[in-house]
Amino acid sequence: MSTVEAQTGTQVMNYREALRLALREEMERDERVFLMGEEVGVFEGAYKVSAGLLDQFGAERVRDTPISEEGFVGAGVGAAMLGERPVVEIMTLNFLLVAMDQVINHAAKIGAMFGGEVRCPMVIRTPNGAGNQLTAQHSQSFDGWFAGTPGLKVVTPANPTDAKGLLKAAIRDEDPVLVIENLPIYKEKGEVPLDPEFVTPIGLAAVAREGSDITIVSHSFATVRALHVAERLAEEHDVSAEVVDLRSLRPLDVETITKSVAKTNRVVCVEEGWASYGVTAEIAARIGKACFDDLDAPVERVGMAEVPLPYAKGLELAAMPNEDRLAAAVLATLGMGPGAA
Amino acid sequence: MHALAEEDLLITGYRSHGFALARGVPPEAVMAELFGKVDGCAHGRGGSMHVLDPSRGYYGGWGIVAGQLPIATGLALALRRQGKDQAVLCELGDGAVNMGAWHESLNLAGLWNLPVVFLVVNNRYGMGTAVERASAEPDLYKRAAAYRIHGERVDGDDLDTMIEAADRLLTIARTEHRPAVLEAITYRYRGHSVADAGLAYRTKDEIAEHQKADPITRERAKLRDAGLTDDQLDAIDAHADERVAAAVQAALDSPEPSVDRLAYGMHALGSAEQFARMRPGSPFGEEALTFDAGLGA
Ligand SMILES: Cc1ncc(C[n+]2csc(CCOP(=O)(O)OP(=O)(O)O)c2C)c(N)n1
Ligand SMILES: [Mg+2]
Numbered sequence: 001m002s003t004v005e006a007q008t009g010t011q012v013m014n015y016r017e018a019l020r021l022a023l024r025e026e027m028e029r030d031e032r033v034f035l036m037g038e039e040v041g042v043f044e045g046a047y048k049v050s051a052g053l054l055d056q057f058g059a060e061r062v063r064d065t066p067i068s069e070e071g072f073v074g075a076g077v078g079a080a081m082l083g084e085r086p087v088v089e090i091m092t093l094n095f096l097l098v099a100m101d102q103v104i105n106h107a108a109k110i111g112a113m114f115g116g117e118v119r120c121p122m123v124i125r126t127p128n129g130a131g132n133q134l135t136a137q138h139s140q141s142f143d144g145w146f147a148g149t150p151g152l153k154v155v156t157p158a159n160p161t162d163a164k165g166l167l168k169a170a171i172r173d174e175d176p177v178l179v180i181e182n183l184p185i186y187k188e189k190g191e192v193p194l195d196p197e198f199v200t201p202i203g204l205a206a207v208a209r210e211g212s213d214i215t216i217v218s219h220s221f222a223t224v225r226a227l228h229v230a231e232r233l234a235e236e237h238d239v240s241a242e243v244v245d246l247r248s249l250r251p252l253d254v255e256t257i258t259k260s261v262a263k264t265n266r267v268v269c270v271e272e273g274w275a276s277y278g279v280t281a282e283i284a285a286r287i288g289k290a291c292f293d294d295l296d297a298p299v300e301r302v303g304m305a306e307v308p309l310p311y312a313k314g315l316e317l318a319a320m321p322n323e324d325r326l327a328a329a330v331l332a333t334l335g336m337g338p339g340a341a
Numbered sequence: 342m343h344a345l346a347e348e349d350l351l352i353t354g355y356r357s358h359g360f361a362l363a364r365g366v367p368p369e370a371v372m373a374e375l376f377g378k379v380d381g382c383a384h385g386r387g388g389s390m391h392v393l394d395p396s397r398g399y400y401g402g403w404g405i406v407a408g409q410l411p412i413a414t415g416l417a418l419a420l421r422r423q424g425k426d427q428a429v430l431c432e433l434g435d436g437a438v439n440m441g442a443w444h445e446s447l448n449l450a451g452l453w454n455l456p457v458v459f460l461v462v463n464n465r466y467g468m469g470t471a472v473e474r475a476s477a478e479p480d481l482y483k484r485a486a487a488y489r490i491h492g493e494r495v496d497g498d499d500l501d502t503m504i505e506a507a508d509r510l511l512t513i514a515r516t517e518h519r520p521a522v523l524e525a526i527t528y529r530y531r532g533h534s535v536a537d538a539g540l541a542y543r544t545k546d547e548i549a550e551h552q553k554a555d556p557i558t559r560e561r562a563k564l565r566d567a568g569l570t571d572d573q574l575d576a577i578d579a580h581a582d583e584r585v586a587a588a589v590q591a592a593l594d595s596p597e598p599s600v601d602r603l604a605y606g607m608h609a610l611g612s613a614e615q616f617a618r619m620r621p622g623s624p625f626g627e628e629a630l631t632f633d634a635g636l637g638a
Contacts, residue, residue, distance in 0.1 A: 042542050043469035066439035066475035067406050067467055095405065098440070133377070135388045137404035307604050311388030312377030318600040 010191040016049045018160035018192045019125075019181065022167040023050065023087065025196045027057055030085060033171055036063035036072055037089030046091045047127065047186055073099035073124065077107045077176075080122035085171060090126035093180060094140050107176040108151030122177075123170045128272065129183030129221060130320055136308035139316075141273035143220065144282065146178050147249035153177040153202055154249040158223035160190035162247055165200025173202060182221045205253035207260065211242035214266040214334055217257055217283050219246035222270045222321065229326045241330060249279060257283065258290040265296040268329050272321060275303025300333045302326050344507035345430055346515070350398040350420070352413045353432035355390035356462075357402025360432065366394045368588035378595035385598040386606065406467075407433060407440035410459070414446045417455035421518065428514035429457040430507075436467025438481050450520035451488035458510045459485075459522045462497065464529040469542035485522035497525025498556040500563075527556075 013021070027033045034057075035050060041064040044051040054062040065072040069090060076086035090096045096103065103124065110120040130139035147154045153175055157163040163181070170177035208223060209230050218226040223245040233239035244260050246252065261267050267287055269280035280301040287299050305319040331337035342363035345351065353360050361371050366382060374381030374392055381387075382394050393401035400416060403409040413431035420427050437443055438461060450457050461481050465472055473479045485492025491513075495506045503525060510521040528551035532539030539548075561574055598605070608616075 039468050039470065044541070046468070064470060064474060066470070067436045068439045068441075070441050071439075098405070098442075133388060135386075135391060135404065137390075137408075305603060307607055310386045310598070310603065311374075311383075311391070312385035312598050314597050314600060315377075315385065315603055318603055 008193070008195040010193050012189055013160055013192050014187050014189045015157075015160045015163045015181070016047060016186045018164040018190070019049050019167055020051065020053070021192065022164045022171070023053060024056065026085075026087075026168055026171045027053070027061060029196065030171075032083065032085040033087060034061040034063065034084065035087045035089065036065050036076065038065055038067055038091050040064060040089050045089065047183070049125075049181075049186075050089070069095055069099040070102055074102040074106065076122045076124070077102055077110070077120055080107075080120045080176070081110065081118055083121075085121055085123075087123045087125060087171060090124060092138065092183070093126045093128040093142070094138050096124070096126055103146070103152070103176075103178070104149050108149050110151075111175060112151055119174050120176045121174050123167070123173075123179060124176070125167065125170075125179040125181060127181040127183045127186070129185075130272065130304075130309055131184060131316065133311055133313060133316060135311045139309040141220070141271070141304070142278075143180050143249060143271070143273060144278040146180075147252075147279060147282070149250075151176070152250060154180065155202055155247060156180045156182075156220040156249060157200075157247065158182070158185065158208070158218075158220055158245050160188065160192045162200050162206075162245075164192050165198055166202065166247065169199040169202050172199065177202065180220060184221050185224060188224065200247070203248045203251035203253060205247055205256035206245045207242060207256065208245040209241070209243040211240040211264065213240045213264060214268065214330055215242045215244055215257075215260040215264045216326070216330065217244045217246065217260075217267060217269045217280075219249060219271065219279065221272050225321065225323050225326055226270060229323050229330065232323070233327060233330060237331065237336065239330070239334060239336070246279075246283075252282070252286070254286050254290065257287065261287055261291045262294045265294050266333050267291075267295075268300040268302060268326070268333050270302040270321060270326055270329075271304075273304055274306050275301045276306060278303055297333045297335070300329045302329050343504050344511050345398075346427070346511070348398065348425070348427045349511065349515075350400060350416050350427065350429045351432075352400045352409045352416060352429065353402050354406070354409060354434055354437065355402050355404045356432075356434075357390060357392035360402070361392045361394060361399060364394065364397050364399050366392070366397060366399065368584050369591035370394070372585075372588035372592040373595045376592040376595070377597070378592055379598050380591070380595035384605065407437040407442040409433065410437070410440075410442045410446035411449075413457050413459070414449045414453075414455055417450065417457040417520075418453065420456060421453075426515050427456065428511045429455075430460055430511065431457055432460045432462060434467055435461060435463040435465070435472050435481060436470070436475065437461075438484065439475060444487075447485065447488040447490060447520070447522070451490045454518045455520050456514035456518045457520045458507070458514055459520070460507070461522060461524040462527060463494075463524050464527045466529055466533070466542070468533040468537065471542070482522050482524035490520050490522055492522040492524070494524040494526060497527040498554050498559065500556060500560055528554075 039046050040050045041054040041062045076088040079086045128141040155166045157166045170179050216226040226243045230241035269283045271279045284299040370382040377385040390404045391402050417429045482492035482494045495502050513519050
């Protein structure tokens with residue numbers, strides 16, 4: 001994290017306000033930055049991230065789009081190729097699927113496929129998340145699909161500070177960056193640096209909580225859960241858990257993970273999405289190779305039950321990762337769980 | 342809905358409750374689905390946006406804007422392959438016509454002479470975006486011409502007009518295997534969803550103006566003109582209220598789906614054995630699941 005100038009200080013705000021501040025600052029700083037997406041203007045954003053921006057910057061730079069994700073994501077790609085700095089808002093990650101071709105087959109390919117002759121400095125921002133009984137088509141977190149694509153950068157801020165810092169870094173980046181926001185975190189508050197030059201470099205994980213007994217590797221909302229669980233385990237079981245918040249999925253900061261695991265010798269990886277072929281699968285593979293001699297227990301993973309998310313509240317709760325399940329996995333990995341010898 | 346023949350098929354977006362009821366799905370099954378109960382029409386798995394009843398030809402409420410359109414062409418394709426003279430009614434919102442799936446589906450339907458009627462429910466807004474702010478050609482029915490499909494616009498709040506047009510176009514679909522676009526003009530009084538008060542992008546006056554043309558009020562007036570008394574009409578309303586109350590009670594009485602049936606319906610019978618080999622060392626998730634269909638799984 002870059003240093004904060006003392007005179008500018010910080011302010012307590014929630015995640016969505018931090019994102020809004022990042023957008024406002026970058027739009028003030030750079031004429032080329034413009035926002036487009038469904039309901040970003042008059043409606044002020046489906047989740048109110050862009051509230052007030054239409055009034056400040058006008059309809060030319062805060063552009064309402066029809067429901068045409070493939071069209072306007074692609075329009076973002078084209079505009080970026082000519083040096084504009086489009087920030088494209090997708091209402092939720094689920095709807096990015098209809099624009100997947102523009103993201104994966106087009107935006108991600110430009111730099112390499114054209115031999116570095118042209119770049120695509122665009123940002124796509126969109127929240128993932130589940131838990132409001134919105135059912136299978138509206139509750140997905142397939143962050144790993146995007147992170148598995150060379151040519152893209154994928155960041156997943158888990159708190160207001162990183163929301164501001166990573167979005168600003170994404171806007172200033174020369175490559176296409178997917179900023180995966182998170183619905184349950186939108187209302188979370190935190191101290192956010194007011195320095196307009198504050199950015200969070202892409203590609204650096206953070207040790208969100210220091211500990212010595214076990215490492216929990218997480219990103220996005222799973223980090224919020226992991227921090228709660230770490231506190232609980234400290235109180236109830238005298239366990240000192242370290243939480244590594246990935247912040248950036250691609251590029252991935254393997255070093256911070258392996259340093260932590262080398263210290264704690266045990267690790268649980270958690271994600272909100274499906275674990276099979278997911279982010280935790282990649283992390284576990286990296287740890288398996290880099291930390292082979294450090295591990296005192298197999299790498300454990302926690303994710304969403306591998307079903308399309310059902311509607312009924314009881315089923316939804318049963319399918320989603322939760323703090324109890326994560327705590328149980330941590331204790332089991334420490335040999336302290338039920339069934340431990 | 343009245344114009345649909347019994348064997349015709351229906352597919353819609355996420356505003357699925359009314360279509361289900363009009364198609365004859367018991368209110369108890371719709372309400373139980375909203376409550377997430379086992380007696381719901383999707384056994385509590387689909388909820389508000391995904392009501393369905395294949396036994397009545399209703400192939401679902403779908404949640405991704407325009408996602409149901411290509412599927413509607415597929416239903417129609419299957420009917421043609423099976424040599425059946427049935428039609429498909431596919432509902433979509435005014436917001437869906439700007440998705441690629443709309444254009445691709447209309448082209449397929451036109452090219453292959455598929456028996457599908459695309460019913461565009463033009464309620465003037467997609468969330469907070471008025472049709473004129475989203476569509477370069479706001480006369481949505483005209484877009485059918487690009488695919489040499491018949492398109493027309495009707496007052497969707499006039500019951501007789503609506504029935505006449507739907508009946509005519511569905512009949513053509515059934516007998517001549519020709520698709521059509523039927524744009525029904527209506528209005529959304531409330532916000533888009535529970536999270537939208539619905540006043541940031543339009544005025545109260547505008548809403549009140551449209552409420553004057555409310556189809557239920559209009560129908561009531563017509564029935565009164567036809568000789569029904571206010572008492573008789575009130576009795577119809579009271580009956581509807583009773584049906585709703587009974588449906589709520591049935592939904593409350595229906596059991597919650599059991600957690601050990603989390604994976605119910607996901608794969609066809611016989612899959613449990615396939616997945617068994619995936620379990621050793623698996624992350625928490627599929628270990629606890631039984632993948633075969635069947636409520637007794
Ligand atoms: C591909 C996609 N993008 C965005 C959404 C979010 N969304 C749900 S409904 C809706 C508005 C749809 O408007 P319209 O088609 O007019 O239907 P109405 O709600 O008016 O019935 C939007 C943007 C979605 N479900 N799918
Ligand atoms: Mg609409």
